[in-house]
Amino acid sequence: MKKDRNTEQDIIEAARLVFQEKGFKEATMRDIAARANINMAMVHYYFRSKENLFFMILDEAFRLLVEKIVTVLTNEELDIFEKIRTIVREYITFFSEKPFLPQFLMGEVIRNPEWIGKRMLENMSFLTVFRTFSEQLEKEYEKGTIRQISALSLLLNIISLCVFPAIIKPMAYQVNDCDNSVFDLVIEDRKTEVADFIIKAIKV
């Protein structure tokens, strides 16, 4: 009779909100419990500790973020330019829908760099994906379609241009004060503009 709601799921959702908004240290178990409308002891009953719960949320966010780029990069149907266009469009859209996510991940990972190491090694697919992309890049260069650029550098550029503006969005809102629509419009334009920017930069 009390099971008209899923306590465990409620906790996860509340934890996601609180952690993504406040980060690990600033979030409290009381806050999470309150937002899930349950007793604080329940959080410990379902997840043993704050850290357990936190890394569950962090893992989830990371997976969500990585699987997007892996899917595109391994799609053999797409040439290099289509890949760039797809990645840029998908990530910028994704981030404007889930603005907390990149900030959360960056903020926490910065203070716990060891974690990302472990997470990456588990997910070895990343290395092979990177190699595939690297080879595709090499081929295009030999064909003479693009100028020389290392895969790492290009990927850094793509990700930087997608993620960074999303991260500073709350700041931009503050600076612009009243009129947020300006920055929102810029972001909307960037879904295609950034890809054009990158392609112009690497095409011969």
Add this chain to the structure above:
Amino acid sequence: MKKDRNTEQDIIEAARLVFQEKGFKEATMRDIAARANINMAMVHYYFRSKENLFFMILDEAFRLLVEKIVTVLTNEELDIFEKIRTIVREYITFFSEKPFLPQFLMGEVIRNPEWIGKRMLENMSFLTVFRTFSEQLEKEYEKGTIRQISALSLLLNIISLCVFPAIIKPMAYQVNDCDNSVFDLVIEDRKTEVADFIIKAIKV
């Protein structure tokens, strides 16, 4: 006799280290005091509260960061391409010397977006600087040297490409595990490569 050292300065330096490493919440007054080799009460004696001390450090970091780009953007001797080259070179060099700084600023500002609003409004010069740059861009476009791009978008791109890789540097180290020199080399190359990338992207 006890004054062979400057307590106030010692505290500031210790606070800078601790805050930049751990962020506001995770840093403790005890930690700061210990790292300055003084009694914890001294920190409250010189700076009334943890917040006072923190915002002093945050302000300092912000000023350091902003005045660089303002100086370059207002230098009328430089054409648009030289400005881009200078900004990219200076920032990437700056960040590889002070790796904590961008991470600290980003991480904290993300959780306290109101602060950046206040800080920006105090520093109204930013708006005029932006307008100057915008006009210069417009002129170059009319001359036919560059293709059309909004000043905001271009600035976003420049800053993204400089700042983001610096932020994820500690992560990259973890992923690369043993061989940090690879990423360091990439960063070194980027001091000129990123500017080339941007210029190629906007030149007609």
Add this chain to the structure above:
DNA sequence: TGTTTAATTAATCAATTGATTAAATCATTC
């Protein structure tokens, strides 16, 4: 129904935190 297991609550613990206090020590001035 009676019993056992699972879920939930309120109360509390021990540790850590920012902050304060009162006393001690140093430095300066007369």
Add this chain to the structure above:
DNA sequence: GAATGATTTAATCAATTGATTAATTAAACA
């Protein structure tokens, strides 16, 4: 060198934190 004010210390406070406990209630099962 005594007095005054600035600096420093050790001790402590009150609040908050993650975690635990013991008791209570609901669910499942026989």
